[in-house]
Amino acid sequence: MPTFHPCTLLTLCAFGALHAEVIQVPWDGLPALVQGRTVKMVAMGGPVITARVTGVEADTLAINVTRTSDRRLCPKGVLRVPRAAVRTLQLQTKGSAWRILGTLGGAAAGFVGGAGAAIAIDWHDNHNSAATAAFTGALVGGAVAGYFAGNAADSKWTLVRVLPDR
Numbered sequence: 001m002p003t004f005h006p007c008t009l010l011t012l013c014a015f016g017a018l019h020a021e022v023i024q025v026p027w028d029g030l031p032a033l034v035q036g037r038t039v040k041m042v043a044m045g046g047p048v049i050t051a052r053v054t055g056v057e058a059d060t061l062a063i064n065v066t067r068t069s070d071r072r073l074c075p076k077g078v079l080r081v082p083r084a085a086v087r088t089l090q091l092q093t094k095g096s097a098w099r100i101l102g103t104l105g106g107a108a109a110g111f112v113g114g115a116g117a118a119i120a121i122d123w124h125d126n127h128n129s130a131a132t133a134a135f136t137g138a139l140v141g142g143a144v145a146g147y148f149a150g151n152a153a154d155s156k157w158t159l160v161r162v163l164p165d166r
Contacts, residue, residue, distance in 0.1 A: 106146020114138030
């Protein structure tokens with residue numbers, strides 16, 4: 001069993017990722033991996049933050065905080081995290097398969113539901129525009145709902161452990 005730094009274990013427990021993939025990378029390899037990507041980490045003082053990485057410099061990690069568990073200790077906005085404070089972080093990766101399947105499935109469900117609604121509304125040939133609006137709304141609404149469901153399924157978090165300097 002590998003040994004982990006106490007901060008790494010705290011981060012693993014905080015994110016519920018004990019079975020997640022772990023990537024180990026030296027500081028020099030961090031820019032290629034996280035530049036411009038979304039990460040989660042435990043900030044100095046304890047709040048869990050979600051941020052977009054804007055730069056990796058020799059001694060700091062520059063991020064733009066978009067979510068925080070404690071706005072008083074770590075407000076939203078630009079933050080420079082010292083290199084010594086960055087031991088682990090979680091990197092968000094996204095696929096596309098579930099978004100595609102979700103959108104198609106949602107559109108199909110919207111098509112069926114919208115067709116049923118359109119038939120029910122225009123049963124006696126009096127309400128063409130209302131039937132068309134119901135069909136279109138159900139079709140588009142189903143596709144949008146399917147996209148968002150697929151987007152949530154495509155989002156994965158990978159634990160990145162920054163190796164100490166030797």
